[in-house]
Amino acid sequence: VSHLSPKETLATINEIAERHNKPLWVDLKGRQLRVLHWAMPDYAKIELNHNVTIEGQAWAVLRGGAHCEIKFASGNAIYLDGAPPEAVGTGQSINIIGDGGTIEGYLTDQDKAYIAAAKELGLGSFMLSFVEGMDDVTEVRAEFGELAGYLRLGLKIESPKGVEFVKAMKERPTCCKLIAARDDLFVNIGPDKTAILPALKSIVEKDREAIVASRLFSGLESGSGVTLADLSDIHLMRIAGY
Numbered sequence: 677v678s679h680l681s682p683k684e685t686l687a688t689i690n691e692i693a694e695r696h697n698k699p700l701w702v703d704l705k706g707r708q709l710r711v712l713h714w715a716m717p718d719y720a721k722i723e724l725n726h727n728v729t730i731e732g733q734a735w736a737v738l739r740g741g742a743h744c745e746i747k748f749a750s751g752n753a754i755y756l757d758g759a760p761p762e763a764v765g766t767g768q769s770i771n772i773i774g775d776g777g778t779i780e781g782y783l784t785d786q787d788k789a790y791i792a793a794a795k796e797l798g799l800g801s802f803m804l805s806f807v808e809g810m811d812d813v814t815e816v817r818a819e820f821g822e823l824a825g826y827l828r829l830g831l832k833i834e835s836p837k838g839v840e841f842v843k844a845m846k847e848r849p850t851c852c853k854l855i856a857a858r859d860d861l862f863v864n865i866g867p868d869k870t871a872i873l874p875a876l877k878s879i880v881e882k883d884r885e886a887i888v889a890s891r892l893f894s895g896l897e898s899g900s901g902v903t904l905a906d907l908s909d910i911h912l913m914r915i916a917g918y
Contacts, residue, residue, distance in 0.1 A: 682786075683793035690797060699801060701830065702794055704787045704816070707779050707806035708834070708860070709770045712752070714763060720747075720756040722764055725784050727752045732775025736760075737863050739768050746772065771863045782812045783819070791819045803830040803855065808837040813852065827851055830887065834860035839875045842882050854883040856918070859890035880917040888918040 678685050686702065693700040705725070712723040722736070730749045737743055738760055745757040754772070764770075772779075783791075794800065800823070804816060813831070817824040833842055834857045848854060856879045858872070865872045880886045892910070895903035 681793070682790045683796060686790065686793050686797055686799060690799065700799060701801045701803050702790055702799060703803045703805065704790065705784055705805050706782050706787065706812060707808065709772065709779065711764050711766055711768045711770060714766055720759050722754050722756065722760075722770070724752045724754065724770065725786075727780040728754065728772065728777060729780075730754070730772070730774070730777045734772055734774030734777060737771040737773060738764060746774070749777075769860075771860060773864060773866075782815050788819060791816070795820065795823060800826045801828045801830075803832055805832050805857075806834045806838065806860070807831040807841065808835060809841050810849075813849065829853070830855045832857040832889075833875075833879055835864045836866060836875075839878060843878050845882055848883040854879050854886040856880070856886060856888045857890055858888065862891065876913070876918075877916050884917065886918065888913050 680688065686700075690700050707726070709728070710725045712725055728749050730746055734746045735743045736746055736754060736756060740761075742761050744760050747755045747757045749755070791802075794802075800820075802816065804812060807813065813829060816829065817827060820827060829852045831852050832855045833839060838861075842854065856876050858876070861875065862869065862872050865875060876888070880888075893902060893906045895901060895906045
């Protein structure tokens with residue numbers, strides 16, 4: 677959340693990036709669920725940035741890993757069975773896991789505002805969250821119209837549907853690079869967490885220049901330094917082809 681407009685935000689960051697000779701990639705939220713308004717712990721209603729439907733049992737996975745069962749959904753609101761352990765803040769990400777359901781739409785209004793600002797500033801490098809099909813890519817390209825040919829897109833694979841999309845590709849689109857976004861992918865992969873290993877391998881097999889991202893060097897988060905698990909993880913990802 678910023679007090680600056682999308683154009684002011686991008687212009688400020690781009691000036692810093694250019695000063696340090698760094699490329700600027702704009703991360704669009706797309707299908708990723710985000711909290712719209714603060715939800716206090718004594719209330720079990722959370723408003724999201726997309727309308728959702730829930731089928732069967734489902735849980736909301738909150739920041740920090742807390743799992744809260746969802747009783748039902750209505751429009752863009754989910755109602756939990758009991759209050760979350762702590763306040764849920766505006767802009768926080770939420771994953772919904774369970775028997776089934778849908779998230780309506782792809783680009784949010786805020787995404788479109790940042791795309792419009794990027795067009796004005798001549799920026800064309802974007803990471804797309806929770807990509808699950810070429811329709812998502814087409815929607816982004818349509819926002820750019822005749823400028824779509826200049827786009828560079830990183831497709832973040834963060835769900836089982838995204839993995840299936842990758843597997844079904846005949847070849848990676850030339851305008852796009854695949855990104856194995858491991859944090860959300862691990863949450864969403866399903867109850868058998870070992871399934872993330874063949875999923876990660878399928879991504880790099882489709883795109884030998886794929887990026888492996890998130891949950892890297894987790895030992896540094898606690899301040900204890902690099903751990904044996906960190907080094908083993910990096911070695912495993914290199915063996916896989918990243």
